[in-house]
Amino acid sequence: MMQSSLSKSLVLGVSLLGLAFTAQAGSAKNGYDKQQVVYHVNNIHTATGALRNVKNHLNAIGDENIEVIVVTHSSGAFAMVDGSMGKKDSNxxxxxxxxxxxxxxxRGVKFQICANTIRGKxxxxxxxxxxxxxxxxGVAHVAHLQQKGYLYVKP
Incomplete structure (x- = not known):
């Protein structure tokens, strides 16, 4: 009997801990939890799609429920350079x-560009x-953000 009571207490404690974590992270009204995300863009050929993914992500979660940082380096850094052009569309x-x-x-998205890339390119x-x-x-910063708990997205 004592073990059953102890097991129930343990399950209840773990459940409450899970609820406390969820409450701390916060929930969006649409059912998603609030998020901190780093998008890793290192290729100019995928940058257009990556930025479309960011827009869709914001639309799904809600601007107030997400913190997005787009880290660019290598050829992906050219998405942060005025006058750089991406792929041609179907038209x-x-x-x-x-x-x-x-x-x-x-909408609150933060953009970052690698100094090594600026010099190298x-x-x-x-x-x-x-x-x-x-x-x-860029790569060190992506790792740094992951260590801080940001979710990693590589479009």
Whole structure:
């Protein structure tokens, strides 16, 4: 009898701990938990889709329920460079990142660009988007954010 009571107490304690964690993380009204996410963009050819994923993610969770940081490096950093163009769409129009980055930044998305990439690819610092924060190392920063509990997304 004592073991059954102890087992019930243990199950109740674990359940309450789970509820406390959920309450601390917070829940969005649409059923998703609040989230902190790092999007890792290191390829210009996937950057258009990555930014579309960010927009869809915001729409699903709600801007107030998510913190998104887009870390760019290697050729993906060019999404943060004014005048850089992405893939052509089905109508033959070339994708310009500037408006999308501005729109997402206005919704609270933070953008970061790797200083190593700026140096290595000889990117003109005056052409880096005003919405992008320069960070020392893209890959190191992605790992740092993961250590802080950010969920990792690699489109």
């Amino acid at each position: 033959g129009n070339v994708y310009d990142f500037r408006d999308t980055v501005a729109s997402l930044a206005n 000889k990117i003109d610092k005056n052409k880096v988007s005003p919405y992008a924060e320069v960070i020392p190392s």
